[in-house]
Amino acid sequence: MSSTTTECLASANELLAAHSVLVARIRNSQRNFRKQLRTLPSPPQGILKLPLIPTPPRSSSPSPPSSPLITPAPKPVRPDLPPAKRARVARYSNYVPEEETIRNDYSQHYVDSGEWPQNWVLGADPEHRFEEYPKQQRLLALKKAAVKQHALPPTFLPFAELSSLHPSKFDVILIDPPFSSSFSWDDLQNLPIPALAADPSFVFMWVGSGSGDGLERGREVMGKWGFRRCEDIVWVKTNKTTNRGPGTDPPTTSLLTRTKQHCLMGIRGTVRRSNDSWFVHCNVDTDVLIWEGDQSDPTLKPPEMYTLIENFCLGLRRLEIFGRARTARRGWVTVLAEGEEERIEEGMTIGEEADNVAGDAQEGAMRWERERWEGKIKELAGGGKPVVPVTAGESSLRELSSSVQSI
Known part of the structure; x- marks a missing residue:
């Protein structure tokens, strides 16, 4: 999926989320106003009987796929590499054998998946933080x-x-x-x-x-x-x-x-x-x-x-x-x-x-x-x-x- 398509989908999701929040806020306002109207000596029954802001009906036809599936490009064969590095090339798409490292773009991963970068900090919990110390x-x-x-x-x-x-x-x-x-x-x-x-x-x-x-x-x-x-x-x-x-x-x-x-x-x-x-x-x-x-x-x-x-x-x-x-x-x-x-x-x-189970x-x-x-x-x-x-x-x-x- 291209970056432009991803940006369009993310923008659409943001608009849908904002619209959902707006509709919910309007409904809450309507309910509050109706509570105030009912306290009046002669409440306007005609207004109170009006329905809340309606939810738009779902589309009767199934939505088309967001984007066509793109076949990933084949990985180059690297006979010049030792077996261990060839195995890493085959396993990790972002492995760079010349640098002996795996490149990770956690910011882009957040954009694509919604997972915050700090989710990948190893040993963050106190029980495992000092295992090597x-x-x-x-x-x-x-x-x-x-x-x-x-x-x-x-x-x-x-x-x-x-x-x-x-x-x-x-x-x-x-x-x-x-x-x-x-x-x-x-x-x-x-x-x-x-x-x-x-x-x-x-x-x-x-x-x-x-x-x-x-x-x-x-x-x-x-x-x-x-x-x-x-x-x-x-x-x-x-x-x-x-x-x-x-x-x-x-x-x-x-x-x-x-x-x-x-x-x-x-x-x-x-x-x-x-x-x-x-x-x-x-x-x-x-x-x-x-x-x-x-x-x-x-x-x-x-x-x-x-x-x-x-x-x-x-x-x-x-x-x-x-x-x-x-x-x-x-x-x-x-x-x-x-x-x-x-x-x-x-x-x-x-x-x-x-939680003490030792009897102390x-x-x-x-x-x-x-x-x-x-x-x-x-x-x-x-x-x-x-x-x-x-x-x-x-x-x-x-x-x-x-x-x-x-x-």
């Missing part, structure tokens, strides 16, 4: 065990009681703002984050795909809270299970196809990576997360984000704001988003504890109470700082920085 794999296993050993059961409270957390302080605050017509950037800025943040501490805040003003407003809000931006973590989405082919993406005003979400990371106070290894463990994870997403909840963020935070910041006092019942996590205080309190109750097991019973989720929570944090700290202690095994595997610099 045994020291890194060992380090992460040690950190996971240490975090689990020094973690309280999941605690939660509704968003309406957020102010009751004061005067407790937190080393890490994770925020996924539920932006809507009833929650704006001004509402986010008015949250009592400065009163809840310890010194030093970190804030991680999801700000969207970058198509709007999220990156700029996010930095502005963090600045007014007393944080300075130090990193930008990116969630790159895949569409291995949700891809429906080219031309099926909804219409958008973006110049590029948006396949990522940004999480700004801010720091309060001064933390030097070479001097403050009691509080931070640098260079354990990267700033890119690759995850398909959850079709049942498109706004859900990658679960790996919690592991990234736990690996980096050793503080035991972790807070998530606008969390869900399903994201309540051992070692975290979760301030539930609206409607999530109905999905959680004291004593229930969550996440890894719910864990204490279930509990409602947050300051005295009890702060008392247990002091017990874990053992009279020292409330942090996950670094073991000798972790220290031997950790890549130390020779320079003294502030994060």
